[in-house]
Amino acid sequence: MESYDLVILGGGLAGMCAAVEAGEKGASVLLLEKLDELGGSTVLSSGYMAFTGTDMQEVAGIVDSTESLVKDLQEVGGGVNDSSLITFYAENQLETYSWLVGQGIEFRSLEAVSGHSVPRGHIIDPHQAIQALYKKVKQLPNVIIRFCAPAKRLLKNEEGRIDRVLYESEGAEQTVEAIKGVLVTTGGFAKDEALLGQFAPQLNGALRIGGRGNCGDGIKMAWEHGAWVNDLPYLNGTYGFHPSASGAVKMQGLAFYKGAIMVNQLGRRFVNESISYKLLGKAAFEQPDKITYQVWDQTVMDKSVADDPLYDLELLRRRRLLYITDTLEELADCIDVPLEVLEETISRYNQGIQTGEEPDFGRKTLTHNFGKPTPIEKAPFYAFESTVAMLATYAGVAVNSAAQVLNPFGEPIPGLYAAGEVTGGFHGAGYMTGSSLGKAAVFGRVAASEALSGAAIK
Ligand SMILES: Cc1cc2nc3c(=O)[nH]c(=O)nc-3n(C[C@H](O)[C@H](O)[C@H](O)COP(=O)(O)OP(=O)(O)OC[C@H]3O[C@@H](n4cnc5c(N)ncnc54)[C@H](O)[C@@H]3O)c2cc1C
Known part of the structure; x- marks a missing residue:
């Protein structure tokens, strides 16, 4: 039987960060990737990473702190997320930012998005990031990546420690030994109808956008060995996609965080547009026929950010996804809402x-605690039909801040670690933009270090 210090399951951001971290520490590593390519949901993502205290924030004159990051994460998570995980994240994210820069990952700009009190969304090109980490792995002879090698089951030794993985390769079942630990980084289950049907039936009809291998394999494998699962009640889609969107072509726009309002088919607002777009997704899905529009004016359009994955509103215009009219009357006609109601709204x-006293939903900011909304009054007017997509599941196996997988009693399952979207507990009831890629990188590295230090070997 083959044997490695660490066996990693899944080659997205969490798995790749772990592979480089462990490889640089001199460990022998096998990374099993289910598909014929790396990247999972990571390479489909918008590439925002939530960091605070960076050189980029300093250059932009942004004052931020780890305390503010923790506070925002707690607020966005509705206070039900695990404070030990978010505190650990806040205290370690800056070091991981520097580490990523050191690995050749390019951060190109900074924006305020969902859950940010100040701009802290540091944007990467996720393909470039995975390629940079892959290049690093190729320089490490002690790290091997095996493609088209889905992990099937985790195996325990007589002492109850996870020490082997059963996987498939070239049509045959193989077993590999993990001397120091198995790290599950298989991502979420945005592409698994059975799990979504079981845990998120309220999202039937939402678009599905995510890595094609993201079917909850890791959750099932860990569950078999007694892993507890956190955050299942908070599964939500993400708002802001055109109904014709797919993973391949970007058709998402978050004009609401630049000052657009959201209206339903009755022409009425139904939510404070500054809250997490996961919660906006929930609200949008409750509207008649689930049809909603973002509506904005030229003042908001002028805030379009060229080439930004979420704020390039001009790109939506070029792709002919917008209704553009000189009057509200014409706009109401285009989107078939009653004019008098839209005007009143x-x-x-x-x-x-x-x-400063918005009477219906109390909106005071553009996003979370950041920015001031502007009146919708300057023609032309714009409408973008928007819907909800299930992108990232954010409910998953319970872990502690050493990335050890926990049973229902909060005890580590010996030999078993998890990081990235396969884990739950970090986000709670809501999601801060950039915290999922951020947690994948931070906890992927932590998991590798902890496994190698033998923390969970009991
Ligand atoms: C469209 C979109 C936009 C997003 N934008 C952002 C954003 O801007 N900021 C942010 O923070 N988050 C964002 N997210 C969420 C974020 O991309 C993911 O949560 C994150 O990339 C997860 O990283 P990961 O390494 O845990 O999993 P993934 O990157 O999904 O990698 C998991 C890997 O495991 C492999 N795998 C699965 N099962 C097995 C198995 N049995 N054996 C071996 N390998 C297996 C998969 O094939 C995949 O390669 C977005 C997601 C989507 C879909």
Whole structure:
């Protein structure tokens, strides 16, 4: 039987960070990847990573702190996320940012997105990031990546420690020994209808966008050995996709975080647009026929950010996904909402945000605690039909801040680690943009270090 210090299951950001971390520490590593390519949901992502205290924030004159990051994560997570995980993240994220830069990962700009009190979304090109880590792995002779090699089951020794993995390769079943630990980084289950049907039936009809190998394999494998699962009640889609969107072509726009409102088919607002787009997704899915529009004016359009994965509103125009009209009357006609209701909605909203007392949903900011909304009054007017996509599941196996997988009593399952989207507990009821890629990198590295230090060998 083949034997390695660490066996990693899944080659997305969490698995690749772990492979490089463990490889640089001199460990022998086998990374099993189910597909014929690396990247999972990571390479489909918008590439925002939530960091604080970086050189990029300093250059932009942004004042931020780990305390503010923790506070925002707690607020966005509705206070039900695991404070030990978010505190650990906040205290270790800056070191991981520097580590990623050191691995050749390029950060190109900074924006405020969901859950940010200040701009802390550091944008990478996720393909470039995975390629940079892969290049590093290829320089490490002690790290091997095996493609088309799905892990099937975790195996325990007589003392109850996970010490082997059963996987498939070239049509045959193989077993590999993991001397120091098995690290599960198989991502979420956005592509598994059975699990989504079981745990998120409220999302039937939502678009599915995610890595094609992301079917919850890791959760099932860990569950078999008694892993507890956190955050299942908070599975939500993400708002802001055109109904014709797929993973391959970007058709997402978050104009609401630049000042757009959201209206339903009755022409009415139904939510405070500054909250997490996961919660916006939940609210949108409760509207008549699940049809909603983002509506904005030229003042908001002028805030379009060229080449930004979420804020390039001009790209939506070029792709002919927007209704653009000179009057609200024409806009109401295009999207088939009653004109008098739309006019009333916009007039109440404009008055409310100007007095600071928006009467219906209390909107005061653009996103979370950041930015000031502007009245919708300057033609032309824009509407973007938007819906909900299940992108990332964020509910998964319980872990502690050493990335050890926990049983229902909070005890580590010996030999078993997990990092990235396969884990639950970090996000709680909501999601801060950039915290999923961020946690994949931070905890992927931590898991590798902890496994090699033998923390979970009992
Ligand atoms: C469209 C989109 C936009 C997003 N934008 C952002 C963003 O801007 N910021 C942010 O923080 N998050 C974002 N996310 C979420 C984020 O991309 C993911 O949560 C994150 O990339 C997960 O990383 P990971 O390494 O845990 O999993 P993944 O990157 O999904 O990697 C998991 C890997 O495991 C492999 N695998 C699965 N099962 C097995 C098995 N049995 N054996 C071996 N290998 C297996 C998969 O094939 C895959 O390669 C977005 C997600 C999507 C889909």
